[in-house]
Amino acid sequence: MRKQLLTACFLVIAAAATACTNFIVGKEASNDGSVMCTYNADDYGMFIGLAHYAAGTHPKGEMRKIFDWDTKKYHGQIPEAPTTYNVIGNINEFQVTIGETTYGGREEMVDTTGIIDYGSLIYIALQRSKTAREAVKVMTSLAEKYGYNSEGETFTICDPNEAWIMELMGCGGDKRQKVVWVAVRIPDNAISGHANQSRIGVFTQYHTEVLHSKNVISFARQKGWYKGADKDFSWKNTYAFPDFSGRRICDARVWSFFNHHKNMSRWLPWALGKDKNAEDMPLWIIPDKKLSVQDLESDMRDHFEGTVMSVADGKDTGGGIWQMPYRPTPLFYTVNGKKYFNERPTSTQQTGLSYVSQMRSWLPREIGGVLWFGNDDGNMVAYTPVYCGNTTQPECYNTPGADAVTFSMKNAYWVCNWVSNMVYPRYSMMFPSLKAVRDSLENSYFANQKGVESKAAALYSTDKAAAIRYLNDYSNEKAQQMLARWQQLAYYLIVKFNDMTVKPEANGKFTRTPEGLGATVKRPGYSEAYKEQLVRETGDKFEVPQQ
Numbered sequence: 001m002r003k004q005l006l007t008a009c010f011l012v013i014a015a016a017a018t019a020c021t022n023f024i025v026g027k028e029a030s031n032d033g034s035v036m037c038t039y040n041a042d043d044y045g046m047f048i049g050l051a052h053y054a055a056g057t058h059p060k061g062e063m064r065k066i067f068d069w070d071t072k073k074y075h076g077q078i079p080e081a082p083t084t085y086n087v088i089g090n091i092n093e094f095q096v097t098i099g100e101t102t103y104g105g106r107e108e109m110v111d112t113t114g115i116i117d118y119g120s121l122i123y124i125a126l127q128r129s130k131t132a133r134e135a136v137k138v139m140t141s142l143a144e145k146y147g148y149n150s151e152g153e154t155f156t157i158c159d160p161n162e163a164w165i166m167e168l169m170g171c172g173g174d175k176r177q178k179v180v181w182v183a184v185r186i187p188d189n190a191i192s193g194h195a196n197q198s199r200i201g202v203f204t205q206y207h208t209e210v211l212h213s214k215n216v217i218s219f220a221r222q223k224g225w226y227k228g229a230d231k232d233f234s235w236k237n238t239y240a241f242p243d244f245s246g247r248r249i250c251d252a253r254v255w256s257f258f259n260h261h262k263n264m265s266r267w268l269p270w271a272l273g274k275d276k277n278a279e280d281m282p283l284w285i286i287p288d289k290k291l292s293v294q295d296l297e298s299d300m301r302d303h304f305e306g307t308v309m310s311v312a313d314g315k316d317t318g319g320g321i322w323q324m325p326y327r328p329t330p331l332f333y334t335v336n337g338k339k340y341f342n343e344r345p346t347s348t349q350q351t352g353l354s355y356v357s358q359m360r361s362w363l364p365r366e367i368g369g370v371l372w373f374g375n376d377d378g379n380m381v382a383y384t385p386v387y388c389g390n391t392t393q394p395e396c397y398n399t400p401g402a403d404a405v406t407f408s409m410k411n412a413y414w415v416c417n418w419v420s421n422m423v424y425p426r427y428s429m430m431f432p433s434l435k436a437v438r439d440s441l442e443n444s445y446f447a448n449q450k451g452v453e454s455k456a457a458a459l460y461s462t463d464k465a466a467a468i469r470y471l472n473d474y475s476n477e478k479a480q481q482m483l484a485r486w487q488q489l490a491y492y493l494i495v496k497f498n499d500m501t502v503k504p505e506a507n508g509k510f511t512r513t514p515e516g517l518g519a520t521v522k523r524p525g526y527s528e529a530y531k532e533q534l535v536r537e538t539g540d541k542f543e544v545p546q547q
Contacts, residue, residue, distance in 0.1 A: 019043060020101040021195045021346045022156040023257050023299055024163050024284075027361070028189040031290040034360045034368075037158045038296050039090060039099035039353075040378060043070075044329065046352035047404035047413060050373060050386065050397035053087040053127055068149070069119020076115040078146055084127040088371065088390045089355060092126045095369035095388050096135055097158045097357040103167075103198045103250070105152030105240035106225075111170030111178065114147025118168075121148070122155070132159040136166055136183045136211060143168060143179045144213070152240050154194040157183075160361035160368060165192055165283070167200050169239055171219060180219050182212040182235050190284035191291065193257050195346070197250035198240035199283055204231045206283070242280075248273030249331060249344045251281060252309060256346065257299050259307065261287035271309070293372060294446070296356045300378035303345040311343050314428075314529055317537075318342070321530055324427040347379040349424060352413070354378035364460050365389070366468050367453050372445075373397070373479075376416035380423065380434065382441035382486075384479045385449070387471040394479035412483050419490050429524065430497055437489050441482055 025036040041048060062080040067073065086093040100118055116124070121139050129135035135157050148170040157164040166183035182200055185208050186192045192199075203210045217233045220226035226238050236242060242251065247270060255271035258264045262285050264271075269278035303312040303325035311318065312325035319325060326349050327342035334340070353375055360368035366389030374381030375397060395410060402408035409415060423430045452474055459467035495510065496503050501521035504511045511519040526534065535542075 019196050020099075021193070021253050021300075022099045022101055022154070023191070023193040023254075023296060024156055024158065024165065024186055025191050025291050025296065026163050026186050026188040027161065029191050029287055029290055031292045032360070033362070034358050035158050035160055035163050036291070036293065036296055036356060036358055037097055037099060037156045037163065038300055038356045039156070040300060040346065040348070040351045041353045042348055042350045043352060044350045045404060046350070047402075048352040049375065049399070049411075049413060050089050050353075050393045051087065051123065052089075052391070052393050052398070053084070053123060054391065055086040055093065056084050058082055058084065064124075066115050066117070066120050068117045069123075070117070075117065075120075075149055076146070078115065078142070081128050085130070086389065086391060087123060087126045088388060088393070089373060089386055090122065090126070091357055091359075091369050091371045091386075091388045092129070093366060093369075093389050094130045095160050095359040095365055096126060096129050096132055097156070097359060097369075097371070098122045098126055098135060099156040099357075101154050101194050101196045102150070103152045103154055103194075103196050103240050103246070105169055105198060107151075109169045109172050109180075109239070110151055111147050111149060111173045113173050114143075114149035114170055114178065116142055116146050116148055118148075118150040118153045118155075125157075132157045132162045132164050135159075136164060139166070140168070140179070140181050140183075140213065143170075143181070145178070147173075147178045152198060154199060156194070158357065158359060160359040160365075163188075163192070165194065165199065167198055167235060167239075171215075177215050177219060180213050180216050180239070182210065182216055184283065185209040186284050189286055191258070191261060191287050192284040193254040195250045195253035197242055197246035198236035199251075199254070200235040201237065201280065201283065202232060202234045204233070244273040246273075247271060249341070252304075253302075253344070253346045255281060256302050256304050256307065256309070258285050260295075260299055260302070261285070261289065261291065268308075293356055293358050294442075297372065297378065297383055297442070299346065300354055300356065301347045303347055303379075304343060309343050309345075311345060314527070317533065319427070320425060321526060322426045322428040322430075323527070323530075324424055326424055326427075347377055349377055349420070351377045354381065354383070356383060363453070364457065364464075364467075366464075367456050367460065367471065374416070375412040376420055380420035380438075381416050382438045382482050383445075384441075384475070384482050385445055386475045386479075387468075389468040390472040390475055391468070392472060392476065394476035396479050396483040409487065410483070412479065412486070415483055415486050415490065419486055419493065422490070422493050426497060426500070428527070429500075429502070430493055433493060433496065434489065437485060441485060445478060 021040040023038040058080040063077040064080040125135040163186040168181040252271040267281040269275040314323035356372040369388030371386040372383035396412040399411035402411035
């Protein structure tokens with residue numbers, strides 16, 4: 001997960017520019033008082049489902065083996081905790097949720113001798129923490145003791161009461177100090193986000209709670225990277241400078257999220273990345289209106305619509321005939337010796353999983369935490385509810401035999417990717433059909449939510465285990481129903497839009513001639529805008545001569 005860019009003092013690694021996105025909502029910035037956060041796990045070739053770690057008790061002396069989350073390579077082992085908590089996806093039974101984005105930072109800070117990588121750190125912390133604040137302590141303590149094997153990382157760490165953003169880096173194998181880190185509590189009435197660019201700046205100026213390692217500034221001084229006053233120290237300017245790529249490819253996603261909820265024109269030059277003197281974008285903003293789960297799902301589907309960075313307006317050939325709001329990778333390409341780039345929106349084809357986590361303090365904890373989960377590009381899936389007390393995954397999110405090179409009709413990742421990869425190249429033609437199914441399913445989940453949770457609460461008062469089983473069964477049922485509906489959608493799309501035509505329908509059925517044949521298909525051809533564009537590019541090459 002790296003970002004390929006050299007500056008005078010910095011090397012950031014290339015795949016991070018293509019990687020993940022997190023958004024954060026404080027409890028006073030949400031419309032129901034919940035803390036919320038999101039995660040797109042983005043990486044080409046990634047095959048991933050819904051994780052589960054069962055709660056347990058462990059005898060003294062038991063060791064836990066650490067395998068790298070990305071590469072599966074063995075790093076070493078650490079003592080297991082006496083008690084570990086149930087984890088489903090990226091949320092635990094206490095509603096603690098942790099996500100991440102990789103920003104890389106100074107390459108020489110990576111500690112290849114460290115035992116714990118960023119992914120392992122997330123799931124260990126989820127198994128050992130009852131609050132976000134405790135998770136910060138668990139993560140930093142482990143990294144300080146055993147070493148941190150990954151590149152610079154930004155973590156979202158939330159619970160039903162608090163939202164934190166933490167950035168962590170190794171110290172390059174220094175024997176006396178393992179890591180540097182800083183954690184900032186996002187104000188309750190604010191929203192924040194990060195997307196593969198370090199976001200924490202001059203943290204002494206933040207009017208909120210800040211925690212950090214003792215060496216956060218002294219390490220930079222030791223290396224000769226910083227010589228100013230402590231009060232002026234900027235984490236990101238020192239350890240992961242926001243160059244053009246960090247701003248346009250990464251911070252622009254956060255800018256667009258903010259822009260949905262507040263006029264961000266003041267910071268557009270920062271997001272565009274070309275003005276070196278542009279005003280830095282704030283770590284958080286106060287939104288004009290309070291956000292809902294549905295708002296966040298929409299934000300995860302963003303393609304810069306309505307902005308100068310839009311890839312959804314059909315104004316260039318990059319989207320093809322059917323105005324696809326996606327661009328092929330790599331992000332950078334060269335023509336006649338000049339380097340160019342593709343926009344990188346939040347919604348991207350390389351997403352392996354996507355979620356919106358909803359954490360509510362006023363409900364029993366196993367009812368209050370919901371991970372709205374999807375196993376592909378957020379724009380192309382229906383987010384299904386997964387409750388934080390769940391102890392078994394639906395088969396479609398944890399399918400035996402399915403993997404990165406093995407398709408399965410029982411697997412949500414593969415069925416959803418099958419559908420989305422039909423839709424991508426003929427987006428304007430086919431996406432409305434997908435959207436109708438997606439929105440219908442999600443609307444039904446939200447319509448059911450109050451009744452389902454009321455029934456669970458009634459059960460909880462007399463039989464806690466029964467309430468948890470009920471929510472688990474409900475979550476799994478909805479996921480499996482989604483899979484079945486997506487299979488139907490796949491069959492429908494191949495029939496409806498076969499050979500770049502459109503088969504007519506009436507009353508939800510394909511129409512036939514009186515003789516029983518399929519009715520004559522429609523041939524929509526090019527859009528008016530694309531026809532004009534094609535003629536501009538080809539001149540009279542395809543002009544029909546007058547007879």
